[in-house]
Amino acid sequence: MRRALKISLVTVTGAALTLSASACGGKKADSGDGGDTKKTIKVGLAYDIGGRGDKSFNDAAYEGLQQAKKTLNVDVKDLEATKGESDNDKQQRLDLLASSGYNPVVAVGFAYAGPLGKVAAKYPNTKFAIVDDSSVKAANVTNLLFAANQGSYLVGAAAALKSKSGTVGFLGGVDTPLIKSFEAGYTAGAKKANPKIKVDVKYISRGTDFSGFSDPAKGKTIAEGQYDAGADVIYHAAGASGNGLFDAAIEKKKFAIGVDSDQYLTAKPAAQPYIVTSMLKRVDTAVFNFVEDASKGTTKAGEQTFDLKNDGIGYAVSNPEAIKDVQAKLDELKKQIIDGTITVPNS
């Protein structure tokens, strides 16, 4: 037994050494000090839980970053959060970016509010932006806000107009105040287009359980239930879980509405005919503009709201076959929201 253990240990260690020796030409890692300086601007971005690959909110931020990388020739670095981490970890992540010369730094999601406040005070010369939060105020912090309820209002109207059954669905990821404002806008829009419409609201998870943003299987099950219960158009605000909605839509041959990005463009071909439209929350534009401003040194601190008026919010028309018959009505509503005739509720 003893010998066997020794031999196996020696073998494993040996193998590890051989492999590591052969991989010496591989990528080297550094500990965060310094780094190369050939490009003048280094842009840092920190995601909240969920991270890249949700084909929705976080990916939209990533998209803006990639666009900046291409057109502005800047260096980018994006870091993801770990499940169950604390404020300290977020603070250190932002600190790591700022201390390594990343400027500007973009924090994606409300959970960064507290940590950002502390880091922004420590690095007064670094420009920061935070998406979806206006509680942090500092001379070097830009708050990127979105009137997502306005866009949700429009797709709510679209859903009600497309519905033949008289029932439309809302599939929320987690019942956070943010997602509830999507729901409020959607319901109001649907009722505006058809006062008799029934809105079937379901959330995948609730409270502190954020799994609802990254659980396509559960999203699919719930969406199937909503379709079976009579809904024939469902709008999701559930991040990566929304992909489950599209799978359900294919199976039930019913309509779905995407969120944040134009999901018609990223969906699999089988799902495309069923995606009527997507509520566009242009996180990509916001991130790109902010980086561009930073590269010119023209960032403005404080709130910067993206809404229907400045096209920071909108609805997608990439599936003309599905949307064209209601487009005129939607554009009319859009005009009324912009000129203030309609006020969209927030909660």
Added chain:
Amino acid sequence: MNRLKNSPLALTVLAAVLALVFAVAVTAVVLSASGFDPLSTFQAMLDFGTKPDSVANTLNRASTYYLAAIAVAIGFRMNLFNIGVDGQYRLAAMLAAAAGGAIALPPVLHQAMIIIVAMLVGGLWAGIAGVLKVTRGVSEVISTIMLNFIATGVIAVLLQKGRLGHQVAGSDNIGTKTIAPSGRVAGIPYPGANLQVFGLIFLAVAVGVVFHVVVNRTRFGFDLRATGLSATAASAGGVNARRMVVTAMLLSGAAAGLIGMPQLLGASYTYGLDFPTGLGFTGIGIALLGRNHPVGIAFAALLWSFLDQSSQILQFNDIPKEIVAITQAAVLLSVVVVYEIVRRLGLRWQQQTVAAELAERGPAGTKEVAA
């Protein structure tokens, strides 16, 4: 070698070190196979992990991990698998935060009240599983898992506007009312760091000491261990096994209630949507790694925390941070195997020693037995 044979502690340390070496080797293989240089990666992790801020954060994280693992270990010592530590601490932290935010008391009393509420809530929530086990024979594994889900649901219901939830203007977070400064615990500055070390790290140390004393130096601790080793034997010895199960669950839950306290009273001051989750499950791994021993768990918690902390630099170098999860899994798996190997080796050495002693005595010994 001879001294090693006779010291179980040295054997345990040796086993842990072997497991760590093995895990590092596995990680190196994975890194190489993915095209990264292991040496510079480990160097980067070490450099980043030993920065002042990282050390402070490692200590903070370790203090919550430690409490989580002790909570699990209390159950383990009794052969009870309390998987519900996660739900117990989250529910406890939320209700304690709400109580602390609602009622203002003078300093010391305020903190004590919050901590006591947390222990009560955690204990009672775990106690449900204990009572179900002794009255209805429900396995605590099943009931505690279920109670985790129920806790999540209860928190979701209570953390709404108009109930216990308050929304800060301009924020999409929702949390309990912020605890007034009189209920907070000041941090300890760490030289060169921006982050402070949680003042309640001493609570973790105290809980470890109490755990050690109660388990090893009291009648209750003896009953606990005896029941854990053999419930029937303990019953025969006059231990009320049913009462032991409920008490152990209550204590495990009360310890679980403390898990959220360093974070709540040292940094968050409110239980919101961004409060750390999943610590209870981490605690199970750490309790296993530390062999349910208060000192072992301390080292395990620090190691785990250090790995989590230093993993932050990996993404910065475009290396997937999941690499560290592989290291942690490898440590855990190999430590179980190595402990078992070492235990058997120890047993064999013992037998050889006894056999050798008997052989030395030779026929005389045989005669004695015959006589």
